[in-house]
Amino acid sequence: MPTTNSIFGTINPPPIGYGSIESTTGLPAFISNIITIIFVAAGLFAFFNLMIAGFSYISAAGDEKKILTATQSINMSLMGLIIMVATAAITVVISYLLFGSATAILSPSITGPGSF
16 A cells, blocks of 8 residues: 655555454344353253153153143143244344345344454
8 A cells, every 4th residue: 555654654545445343242242142142041941841841751650641741841842942943044044145144143243444
C-alpha cells in the first residue's frame, strides 16, 4: 500500500474490503452458548429420563399399569431426542441454504471493515 509522508507523520490508507471478526464475544457468542446449553440440558434430561423409565420397566414385575407408564416414558424420551436431532438438522439446512455455511447459525461470525 502506498504511504504518504507529511508533517503529521506516515499515513496508511485503510484496508480495502471486509475482513472477518470471529464471534468470541458479544451477542452472537451469547446466543450460541445459550443454544448449546439448551441442547446439552435437553440431552441430559432425555438420557436420565430414559434411564429412569428403563429401570421402571425392569422393576414393573408384571404390573400392566407400570409397564404402560414406563413404555410411554421411554417413547416420549426417544421422541424428544428425535426432535432435538431434527431441529439441529433443520437449522443446519436452513443455515446452508441462506448463508452458504452449515454452521452460520449455530456458530455465527461477524463481518465488518478491516480485520482484527
